[in-house]
Amino acid sequence: MRRRGTVMAAVGAAAALVALAGCSNGGQSDASDEESGSASADCAAYADYGHFDDAVVSVMGSFVGNDADLNDESWAAFEKCTGIDVQYNGDSDFESQVVVQVEAGNAPDVVIFPQVGLMQRFAESGDLVPAPDQTKENAEAGWNADMVGYGTVDDTFYAAPFTTAVKSFVWYSPSLFAEHGYTVPETWDEMIALSDQMAADGMKPWCEGAESGSASGWPLTDWVEVLLLANSGGETYDKWVDHEIPFNDSSVVEATDLVGKILKNNDYVNGGFGDSSSIVSTSNADAPLPITTGECGMHLAAGTAVSLFDDSVNVDPEGDVYAFPFPVVNDEVGNPVTVSGQFTAAFSDRPEVQAFQNYVSSVQWANDRAPFGGYISSNSGMDSSLIPSAIDKSGFDILNDPDSVLRFDGSDLMPSTVGTGTFWTEMLSWIQGASTEETLGNIESSWPADN
Template structure:
């Protein structure tokens, strides 16, 4: 058995300064780049992967430039210390083309899968193509990720994929300076959030702004709303049953949750600050829908940590800055459900160099290398990540919540559902819910009717 078949010992994570120096050296085009890398860090931590000189590993993903440049930069320590070459291919047609490539017998060595549901379908449809994780990958997964994250990469008891990047969706964006000026406090329970919304109305303003327009994907931000609220009104166990269709999509507990979403999004006194009435939610671009917060035309906007990329560059995103986000509260201060998402690494070959690269991508060394070359909007669920490397206060907060055991994490539900539902009727019916005031019961019943029979 080669070195990749043995459980790897935990290597010491590279310090913030060390990672920055490492990637800087690795990014050099000088002929001495490999030697500079060896001088910057101890390549002994890469010896577990073996001598891979002359070996090539192909990576296929939906991540395209400019983000792809950061991905490629994060591979340099592995390449320069092992001698392997990583061939990266990003495609906007990734989800459609990956099954085509598998059918044609032309799989990549590594792929980044954006949804657990997609991973499950690949394993079911191409059981001989997807490779179970090797022992070193399994060891990293169990050491550096929570059981929930490991389970999302597992199909029928076998680990196939490990987490790559992550995001947290349970946030409400606001203006700290505006809150201070108005005397508002960040709510810590759902009731306090609703009381704050009403207080803003009583003070003569419209509290919430929202938008779900996203081209062919219009409706997806509304599904995040429902998922977050199901976690808060029904709990994580019911959420799991709903996502796995162990209870119907229109179960009474889900009807209750959608009604709670409607208490905000269908209340004409509460929405849609700076954009219009309730129906304007369906036509307001999701990535521009919070513009009213710094303008003072709305106060609250529920969106993930990655919404920060849409703020004007002149705004400071910080706890005491122009805009920031607070945790979307649960029923009580001790009730802490957390909704999020991310990508997963899976392999289609058991060649030593492929398994070695998969192990690297599941390690703290890769997470720290990636963080050191990335601006705002990226972090990992890897517990070995040095959070001081994260470039944005909201990313640091996201990582803090994601790795805090007092929070109960659940992966985005629509990403786990069959595509016809999660990226189909769930989107379109939620759009009809706000655009034409379709009733809660009719929306959920239509989605239930669309669930595939097998």
């Protein structure tokens, strides 16, 4: 229960702060404010965003359930102090529904895009409006230049980073490592040597699951992406994503074969589920769980995988489960970090819409959101002490480490027919026995001719 208790305590504290921050006049004093000076003082933090009477800003995104609720709570003070009613609509079928709304002439004011490629296509079609100057300044001041670049299309800045998550974590059990005398690896060679030692000790060192309904196969693409980045560097990675080199370039072949050293090795996988062929039928949500029972040593997954563990599991650097960053493969490349994230862009340039864009791109919002948990930002200006989760603090440090080589999830940047299509399905065939050359060749053949 430790993890949930920590988060819920932080949520309670954050809710109290939001309640104190609540005001109705955009920072202007009146008698009631004088009687509750702390409320008006907190509203002063939102004064620069202006005050709007009966203004509504419609926002659409892929956050649903608890994540959506926590976001709503995080900007409650902004709403009360500016008079803006932020009406958020979350849709689990976001990618198709946002296209429907835009094509019907009913676009939301602001969209929180989980896929950069989709945002960029709306910018190229002329549907998006450029971001306000203040939003751009906030992004450039707080985020890695590569992250800012993903929101820029044809030298025009449209979208600021909203959230960021480290995808290239390797999950493990600190208590199991301590029991067996294992050391967290810092290089690829050390990780392979550790895998060999675990196998010799009678443990399957890796567990993986690629089953995810209609999205089955995506966990395998994460492996290829991080190993291409780690082995060949950011420049090659960018060319691959942009199709300036073919999908079956020799660098991608080499990276995929490195993945095969682990995932196609029955001495290494699939702890708790079977041999390597069981990866296809193992749910991605279940894949890391054998770490807690000693049936599996390691699992590649994003920091958000913390939500997959039972509340009784102690997620801590010295606890039942934790994660380390993917190790260095090539010394000339440095520390590889693949990330996912959300970006905010607008279909309207009304003043209240721009005020919301400025707010959610700011350090102010990052600090307002952090205490509620379940969130990580790579905004370097945020107060990391507000982050309640140890793994999220680790992610923040990795994202802001100048030695980290950051790149966005490649499949989310590619045309959908490839990135969320053949890349997924062909990797399933690969894990079941297809050769690397055949697999990558088939994906290359599927790349749209106009991209």
